[in-house]
Structures are given as structure tokens and as C-alpha cells.
Amino acid sequence: MTKRAAVIGAGLAGLSCARTLRRAGFFVEVFEQERMIGGRMATTRLGTDTFDHGSQYVTARSREFKAYLEEVAGLGYAARWNPRAQLNGEEGAGQMLPWYVGTPGMASLVRPLAESVRIHTGRKVHTVDRKDKGWHVWFEDETSVGPFHAVAATVPAAQARLLLGRFDEIAQPLGRVRMMPCWALMVRLEDKILPDQDVFSDMSEVIRWIARNNTKPGRSPRGESIVIHASPSWSRESEDAEPEMIAEELWGEVSHVLGLPPVRPVHMTAYLWRHGLVDQSLGETFIYSSDHKVGVAGDWCLGRLAEHAFESGNRLGKAIIESLS
Numbered sequence: 425m426t427k428r429a430a431v432i433g434a435g436l437a438g439l440s441c442a443r444t445l446r447r448a449g450f451f452v453e454v455f456e457q458e459r460m461i462g463g464r465m466a467t468t469r470l471g472t473d474t475f476d477h478g479s480q481y482v483t484a485r486s487r488e489f490k491a492y493l494e495e496v497a498g499l500g501y502a503a504r505w506n507p508r509a510q511l512n513g514e515e516g517a518g519q520m521l522p523w524y525v526g527t528p529g530m531a532s533l534v535r536p537l538a539e540s541v542r543i544h545t546g547r548k549v550h551t552v553d554r555k556d557k558g559w560h561v562w563f564e565d566e567t568s569v570g571p572f573h574a575v576a577a578t579v580p581a582a583q584a585r586l587l588l589g590r591f592d593e594i595a596q597p598l599g600r601v602r603m604m605p606c607w608a609l610m611v612r613l614e615d616k617i618l619p620d621q622d623v624f625s626d627m628s629e630v631i632r633w634i635a636r637n638n639t640k641p642g643r644s645p646r647g648e649s650i651v652i653h654a655s656p657s658w659s660r661e662s663e664d665a666e667p668e669m670i671a672e673e674l675w676g677e678v679s680h681v682l683g684l685p686p687v688r689p690v691h692m693t694a695y696l697w698r699h700g701l702v703d704q705s706l707g708e709t710f711i712y713s714s715d716h717k718v719g720v721a722g723d724w725c726l727g728r729l730a731e732h733a734f735e736s737g738n739r740l741g742k743a744i745i746e747s748l749s
């Protein structure tokens with residue numbers, strides 16, 4: 425009989441888990457609350473411009489993730505990015521490893537993982553429960569699907585606790601994890617007014633990162649599309665502020681630290697990643713209860729990088745396969 429698995433969350437962890445399960449012959453359904461897949465590997469369109477307002481680039485240390493990036497690049501969904509930069513006094517952004525970006529946007533990096541998997545977007549999972557025949561996934565409109573033999577929740581730690589907090593073996597370790605918010609600002613300028621560099625990092629207590637998004641391969645070179653990330657501590661202090669006010673404050677700070685002329689952007693949009701960056705990780709690759717056939721995965725299990733999400737999801741998938749074989 426074909427094994428059925430439900431994956432909650434269509435970020436890198438969820439989709440890498442889904443692909444591992446799919447390749448082992450499982451029937452997999454992925455439930456994603458947003459309209460788009462990719463999670464924090466995100467690309468948004470404002471007018472005619474696209475912005476990567478979450479993850480900026482990815483690097484690979486493990487053999488598996490290197491192989492995956494080569495596969496994605498071979499399909500035309502990723503390319504190397506060599507931004508002009510001077511970070512920590514080193515030319516070339518201090519790149520120890522090659523930087524890859526999705527093309528035409530970061531969200532493209534997950535596309536090959538989504539093939540042959542049934543993905544339902546705009547489906548926020550409210551709860552999961554287990555009856556005699558297996559797991560059922562419930563949504564906010566009180567409809568449900570199931571039964572599934574196993575469930576993988578690949579959502580940020582705080583959301584995993586909401587879904588699975590009643591399982592002690594999952595809830596307790598989840599309590600160790602801390603994630604920080606990050607305000608992202610997307611700015612469109614008519615003219616090129618930034619100094620002659622493509623990325624700037626740790627510019628002040630407020631500004632963590634500035635990138636000329638349009639210098640990434642496959643983006644429109646017209647004008648300037650800039651992505652700014654605030655520091656986690658400033659983002660935490662300003663978590664409840666209005667996005668319009670955040671946009672003004674961050675742009676004022678960027679103008680100040682880069683010494684820009686007083687120019688009004690054509691467009692500015694601020695977005696809060698409420699569970700954006702991992703501050704304290706779990707220190708384990710995933711959590712899985714083989715008694716209950718339910719587990720959790722995400723970048724926060726191992727670290728704060730896309731590669732951690734990929735590995736965590738893949739390894740949870742393998743644990744599910746093993747427990748059901």
C-alpha cells in the first residue's frame with residue numbers, strides 16, 4: 425500500500441522533506457499558508473521590479489547541498505553571484521564559498537523540489553490530530569484532510585509549538601530554540617545613487633545589510649532595486665511599529681550611513697519577518713517521534729542558513745521512511 429505523508433510548510437525544509445519522501449514512493453501532500461511557495465526564500469514583485477526580501481544568497485558546505493545547487497543551476501533556476509563589495513577589509517564580499525542566487529528570484533531555488541509533489545497553497549494548518557487510521561490535518565475553516573501515515577511540520581519553531589505543543593517529546597526541546605525578527609525594506613530608486621558597491625554589511629546598530637538586488641544575475645538592470653535588512657535587535661525593538669514608519673526610519677538611516685543625496689524613492693515597502701533569523705538553534709538535525717509518526721524540521725534545528733533547512737528536511741524525510749518500512 426502506498427504510504428501517505430503530510431508536510432506542513434513549503435519552505436526549503438518542507439520541500440526537501442517532501443522530495444525525499446516522494447523519491448521513496450510516498451504520496452506526499454504539502455500544505456502552505458501563503459499563496460507562494462519558498463517560505464523565507466522569497467521573491468516579491470512591486471510594480472515591474474522584483475525583490476528578494478528574505479534570504480539573499482545561499483552557500484553550500486555539504487555534498488548533498490552542493491549537488492542540489494548544481495542541479496538547480498543546470499536547470500536555469502540558479503546562478504553564481506559575485507557582488508562588488510568590501511567586507512571586513514576583504515575584496516569580493518569575503519566570499520569563502522561561492523554565492524548562489526535563484527533566477528529570476530530567490531524563490532526559484534526551491535522549484536525542482538516541488539516537482540511531483542502535490543502542493544496546496546493558501547492552506548494554513550490549524551491543528552493536526554491522530555485517530556485510529558492515521559493523522560488528519562485541520563485548517564482554519566474547520567475542514568480537514570487525511571488520513572496520513574506520518575506528518576512533518578517544517579515551520580518556524582514557535583509555529584511548530586502551536587501545532588505540536590501537546591507532545592512532550594517535541595515541545596520540550598522546542599523550548600530551547602530562539603528566533604529573532606528581521607525588518608526588510610524594499611526600495612526602488614529612479615537613478616543609481618549608491619556608492620560603487622553591490623553589498624554593504626553591518627553598517628550601523630540599525631542596518632545589518634544593504635544589497636543592490638538588480639546586480640544579481642537575471643534581474644532587470646534598470647534604476648536601483650535595493651533590499652535593506654535591519655539588525656535583529658533593532659527589529660525586535662520595532663516589532664510592533666507600522667511598516668510605513670519603519671520604511672521612513674530605515675531609509676533615513678541608510679541615507680545617513682551611505683552619505684546619499686536627499687532623494688525620495690519611487691517606492692518603499694517594509695516587511696517584517698517575525699520568525700526570521702535563528703538566534704539559538706536546537707542543536708539536533710530534526711525531532712521525530714517514531715511512536716506517533718510525527719516530526720519537526722527547519723533551519724532552526726541546525727543553524728540559521730538555507731543549507732541547514734535543506735539538510736534538516738531531508739533527514740526528517742529519511743527518518744519517516746525508516747520508521748514506516
Ligand SMILES: Cc1cc2nc3c(=O)[nH]c(=O)nc-3n(C[C@H](O)[C@H](O)[C@H](O)COP(=O)(O)OP(=O)(O)OC[C@H]3O[C@@H](n4cnc5c(N)ncnc54)[C@H](O)[C@@H]3O)c2cc1C
Binds near residue numbers: 606697
Ligand atoms: C531576512 C533574512 C535573510 C536571510 N538571509 C540568508 C542568506 O543570505 N543565506 C542563507 O543561507 N540563509 C538566509 N536566511 C535564512 C533562510 O532564509 C532560511 O534558513 C530558510 O529559508 C529556512 O527554510 P525553512 O523551510 O526552514 O523555513 P521557512 O522558509 O520559514 O518555511 C516555513 C514555511 O512554513 C509555512 N507555514 C508556517 N506556519 C504554517 C501553518 N500553520 N500552515 C501552513 N504553512 C505554514 C510558512 O509560510 C513558510 O512558507 C535569511 C532569512 C531571513 C528572514
